[in-house]
Amino acid sequence: MKRMLVINGSPNGAKGNTEILVNAFVEGVEAAGASVTRLYTKNLRINPCCGTLHCWKNQGKCCMKDDMQQVLEAMNNADVLVLASPVHVDGLTGPLKNLLDRFVVRVSPYIVNRNGHNTHALSNKSSSIKKLVLISNCGFHEMDNFDAMLVHVKAIAKLFHCEFAGALLRPHGPAMRFLPKNLISEVILSAKMAGQELIKAGRMSEKLEQAVSQELIGKKKYELMVNAHWTKVRIKSFFSKDKDISYSEKPSLSTETAYLPS
Numbered sequence: 001m002k003r004m005l006v007i008n009g010s011p012n013g014a015k016g017n018t019e020i021l022v023n024a025f026v027e028g029v030e031a032a033g034a035s036v037t038r039l040y041t042k043n044l045r046i047n048p049c050c051g052t053l054h055c056w057k058n059q060g061k062c063c064m065k066d067d068m069q070q071v072l073e074a075m076n077n078a079d080v081l082v083l084a085s086p087v088h089v090d091g092l093t094g095p096l097k098n099l100l101d102r103f104v105v106r107v108s109p110y111i112v113n114r115n116g117h118n119t120h121a122l123s124n125k126s127s128s129i130k131k132l133v134l135i136s137n138c139g140f141h142e143m144d145n146f147d148a149m150l151v152h153v154k155a156i157a158k159l160f161h162c163e164f165a166g167a168l169l170r171p172h173g174p175a176m177r178f179l180p181k182n183l184i185s186e187v188i189l190s191a192k193m194a195g196q197e198l199i200k201a202g203r204m205s206e207k208l209e210q211a212v213s214q215e216l217i218g219k220k221k222y223e224l225m226v227n228a229h230w231t232k233v234r235i236k237s238f239f240s241k242d243k244d245i246s247y248s249e250k251p252s253l254s255t256e257t258a259y260l261p262s
């Protein structure tokens with residue numbers, strides 16, 4: 001495995017929390033001798049699939065002219081696909097899901113039976129992807145916030161006829177920004193080693209995956225820090241002259257403020 005394509009679906013692109021993990025992981029992948037292409041949905045114009053199956057009726061030609069062709073070409077030149085996405089409403093971000101839906105152009109209309117289960121055959125122009133990896137972070141504290149996404153991405157691997165090769169999941173991801181560097185260094189190092197391991201051994205070990213997901217701060221303390229941050233931001237906005245941003249609810253300065261854990 002020598003060629004990797006990373007698609008980051010965060011609306012925050014290269015400035016987001018997901019990217020902190022992606023950067024470390026990619027460093028390890030490159031150190032192990034693989035080449036990496038990075039795409040950001042934020043910088044791509046990808047329309048949602050229109051659902052008419054025009055591509056199935058017209059020899060795999062999509063009716064839309066946008067940046068999807070660039071993504072499909074990148075997929076043709078990679079053997080590992082990394083889906084990088086923050087958790088949005090318990091799943092992948094909308095832009096990344098839109099992009100994945102458009103992969104229908106590379107799927108044959110015919111249903112085949114694989115291990116007793118219906119799936120589509122891939123078209124002869126299909127991608128060369130052999131393995132799929134997930135990198136994600138979420139705002140809540142618990143690991144179970146990745147449950148729905150994990151089930152979904154494993155199913156996507158099946159649909160794309162490739163092996164699910166592991167996931168780097170970072171709960172309370174925003175803590176990577178506000179905690180001192182020494183507290184997150186083991187997470188970053190483990191993400192880098194997981195990248196190396198994937199290229200050398202073809203899979204990431206559970207030990208490294210768990211090190212990336214380790215608790216960085218207690219739940220109560222985290223809630224307190226995040227809520228204090230948002231109270232500060234909202235008070236600043238309330239007193240700011242720039243009234244472009246409006247809230248349906250005014251920030252309260254009473255004990256209702258989120259300074260206090262419930």
Ligand SMILES: Cc1cc2nc3c(=O)[nH]c(=O)nc-3n(C[C@H](O)[C@H](O)[C@H](O)COP(=O)(O)O)c2cc1C
Nearest residue numbers: 010012016017018086087088089090138139140173
């Ligand atoms: C629209 C939206 C939906 C979100 N939904 C969830 C969610 O369901 N569960 C969760 O734990 N975090 C959720 N988050 C928080 C993000 O996962 C978190 O802020 C993450 O660090 C953002 O990563 P990024 O900087 O790479 O975009 C949501 C954020 C946004 C903007």
